Amino acid sequence: MMRTLLSFAQGGTIKENKDFGEPQADAAGQRLRKAMRGIGTDERVIIEILTKHTAMERKMIGDRYKVQFGRDLKEDLKSELGGYFETAALALCEYDSHYLAQWCRRAMKGIGTDEDTLVEILCGCKEDMLMQVDAAYQYIYDRSLEDDIESELSGNIRQLMIALLQGQRAEQEGEPSRDEAKKIAQQLYEAGEGMNGGTDEDEFIRIFATTSYPLLKLTIEEYTVFADNTLENAIEKEFSSHIKKALVTMVLCIKDQVAYFAKTLFEAMDGPGTKDDVLIRILVTRSEIDLEDIKDAFKKTYHKSLADAVKDETKRDYRKILLAIIK
Template structure:
């Protein structure tokens, strides 16, 4: 499914200086006009928000993100800061956070690294080193282990090469070869050779993987998902599954992740904020459609009736757009 529908596309008659002045007014003096902040920042594209931040510094000699942080708090602040950072910097912050301190949040690593195009990964790798003065691959190696670590490290280290392959298009002959290798490494033998799976799933572009998975089905008579479910387990299975599902329908994968974040007791706000903010300019429109198809409810109604409230809820609802 290559059709990706965003919910945020920016505004046509954009004026950075006017927006900067309106934001300054919303934060100046007694009390903060949160609704004005929501109205402006959720309807501008990320490129437009960067221009507003520049105009704000130019005009008032102040840092817009710092000012917003000092006026806002909690989850609402997190949404707004997520919108204000360039996308790759925001994802680097999330990656860094999920590896810092005791224990690593593997689900977040999977969500960010197994679902992005090679070009997006290459941008993240570059930004991570700029921001934290250490390579992402090195930080990840110290926080993960085994085949899971090998897969993520390959994804990150092969991103530059992969980004070139993505532009080069697909190679049907190689797809057939890779599919046979996957079959021989999994169902075709006793035990699974994860190294072959890692190499192919980490190196190939999504378009190429789509061909490989079709070939796999004609060789094996089973889908690659069925093979993975029966051959692999734990966090490696989560990672493989994320790659396979995103190759086939990324919007559905993110819809499931959003649903899980709101399901049961307590909402996983970090996941909610990250997906809605990070996908709003990519495919949040498509994610909404898949959500409704999968759960017979709209994403909007689940968020409105869920455990989010106040300005936080209003900001999420604005990013999601009408049902």
């Protein structure tokens, strides 16, 4: 049974508050101002308000905060908080698409490019969110995400990301055809491990950028039958560098996006050091979508709760705000 069936999905950990409006936003804003005014800061109030309201509600709280006090909520948070606690709090003050767009810009600004972050965001997003990130990037920076990728990246990874940003993926009407999936699986095989010498990267990019998600999911299953090998293993063998990671990320997300994010969270905390930016980015942006399901997948796969894993890797108010998101 597919995990993505709506009847089994639990959704996010942050839920919409019924009948939330300006009076409730004003009250929350007043509590926040009191928590940050004078000597000392009441971090407990900040954590409570930011993690018990949706992005839309937090935006209204920020807008009403400015109306009531003539101050910018994000600037006040910056002045009162620090470290990754501040990073997480500010992330919660953004719409998901805006936050991810900011990370795309950060990944390409200055010397060098952070391809791993771009892969996580652009290849880990489904097309609707990808288009929202693209639009947010243009809105925030008055520049094209596609143009910046064109100038900052090169080779096959640039081709793939530009193709994904075209938003030309086919829409699936009804159930995907198994015969069509077998045909595409054979095309992928012949473009990769079945090809005598070399790999047809263009064919992989075309298929991954234009085929509907349900048909790609079925194709991944049929590839294993046809080639007696998984598509992930074939990509690992045939590709290298960032294009390999991008295609494998897409395969994992198409098969089971919840499991992909559980895996990415585990890897962010596994071994020495913690990838705090990855941890915050996933917990915040999935908090209203499927974090409850990610929690289940994490525990099932790694035999430890996500909350316990985060508790072991973080401390103080930073730990508290992440645990409040996780619930």
